Amino acid sequence: MLKYAIIGFGGLGKLQLGNLLALDEERGDIKLVALCGADPSAFTSNVKINLGTVDISKVDFSNLSFYEDYRELIEKEKPDFIISTLPTYLHEEVATYAMDRGVHVFSEKPMALSPESCDRMMESAKKNNAKLMIGHALRFDPAFLKLKEYIDDGAFGRPLRAEFSRYSATPTWTWNNWILDPKLSGGCAIDMHVHDVDLAHWLFGVPDCLRSVSTSNKNELESIFTQYFYDGLFVTTAADWAMFGSFPFEARVIINFERATAVIKDGKLTVYTSDETIVPLVSETSCYMNEMRAFVEWVADDKECQNISLESVRQSMDIAFSEIESAKNDQPIYYEEE
Numbered sequence: 223m224l225k226y227a228i229i230g231f232g233g234l235g236k237l238q239l240g241n242l243l244a245l246d247e248e249r250g251d252i253k254l255v256a257l258c259g260a261d262p263s264a265f266t267s268n269v270k271i272n273l274g275t276v277d278i279s280k281v282d283f284s285n286l287s288f289y290e291d292y293r294e295l296i297e298k299e300k301p302d303f304i305i306s307t308l309p310t311y312l313h314e315e316v317a318t319y320a321m322d323r324g325v326h327v328f329s330e331k332p333m334a335l336s337p338e339s340c341d342r343m344m345e346s347a348k349k350n351n352a353k354l355m356i357g358h359a360l361r362f363d364p365a366f367l368k369l370k371e372y373i374d375d376g377a378f379g380r381p382l383r384a385e386f387s388r389y390s391a392t393p394t395w396t397w398n399n400w401i402l403d404p405k406l407s408g409g410c411a412i413d414m415h416v417h418d419v420d421l422a423h424w425l426f427g428v429p430d431c432l433r434s435v436s437t438s439n440k441n442e443l444e445s446i447f448t449q450y451f452y453d454g455l456f457v458t459t460a461a462d463w464a465m466f467g468s469f470p471f472e473a474r475v476i477i478n479f480e481r482a483t484a485v486i487k488d489g490k491l492t493v494y495t496s497d498e499t500i501v502p503l504v505s506e507t508s509c510y511m512n513e514m515r516a517f518v519e520w521v522a523d524d525k526e527c528q529n530i531s532l533e534s535v536r537q538s539m540d541i542a543f544s545e546i547e548s549a550k551n552d553q554p555i556y557y558e559e560e
């Protein structure tokens with residue numbers, strides 16, 4: 223039986239709890255033993271995030287231990303793996319602490335807040351022979367997997383233009399509002415936007431050149447708009463979490479191929495051709511469940527997931543950091559040919 227813990231039990235930790243308990247039940251060879259958070263009064267309460275309310279009211283917490291200190295949890299419980307859903311400024315510290323003690327780690331996106339911090343996480347995984355997966359859930363989303371299949375097999379010809387957008391009201395739900403301090407979260411430009419940076423990189427590779435701009439009305443790095451230039455392909459991304467009032471979260475991707483337009487909106491893929499509108503049949507399992515399953519199968523069954531390598535995520539982070547540099551210096555960034 224492999225033991226594990228969730229460290230950082232806020233929005234994402236609670237969202238993943240249901241998926242993990244379902245995997246425990248289904249497999250019978252993994253077991254959640256402990257939870258760790260900084261605010262014990264919030265351990266068993268529901269939480270509202272931009273995707274809606276996460277309801278944990280039916281969870282039986284009676285066999286779980288609670289900790290406020292992740293070091294104490296790791297020393298006492300000796301988990302085989304941890305799910306780290308902590309604020310971003312703690313990702314490196316906790317992942318390396320755990321891996322140095324032989325514990326495998328699933329760590330939420332974004333990987334970390336600087337290139338050096340990302341590198342130290344990679345070095346620790348290598349040195350300790352530990353399994354480290356970064357939570358880029360959208361690489362496990364059935365709609366995006368189908369879209370990638372269309373791009374890779376050329377079903378509708380070459381992609382010519384793509385547009386990624388992600389908008390949210392100012393996030394107000396995190397512990398001590400850590401997310402609004404760019405030094406702790408990277409701002410929208412790293413935190414929320416990294417989803418689209420990683421998707422664009424996963425789908426199309428490293429661009430030849432990029433150019434970004436950012437706004438700072440309420441907070442620094444509250445938005446970022448980027449153009450990526452590829453040979454024969456033009457990609458734009460827009461991310462803004464400074465929307466006012468009760469503006470509802472929205473994320474959309476449009477790709478114009480030579481022979482079709484594909485759109486993913488609210489998680490649903492639609493393809494428009496000259497003759498028909500296609501809504502491809504894809505699995506309805508959530509991307510979060512799929513990524514948890516992939517990580518657990520890697521740790522417990524040694525079945526490595528080919529869809530997400532640390533090197534590829536690290537490269538996505540480089541692109542995200544370059545965007546900030548481009549926006550700050552008002553300059554394009556050029557990449558050498560791979």
Ligand SMILES: NC(=O)c1ccc[n+]([C@@H]2O[C@H](COP(=O)([O-])OP(=O)(O)OC[C@H]3O[C@@H](n4cnc5c(N)ncnc54)[C@H](O)[C@@H]3O)[C@@H](O)[C@H]2O)c1
Pocket residue numbers: 229230231232233234235258259260261290291292307308309310312330331332357358359395396397398413
């Ligand atoms: N994959 C996704 O779609 C997605 C969506 C939202 C957030 N995230 C990422 O998940 C991570 C967590 O975000 P969140 O929205 O859940 O934040 P949150 O503030 O809701 O939760 C963070 C949790 O960490 C705990 N914590 C803080 N300091 C701690 C410490 N020193 N030791 C132990 N626990 C501590 C807090 O008590 C809280 O329970 C972030 O990196 C964020 O970018 C990913």
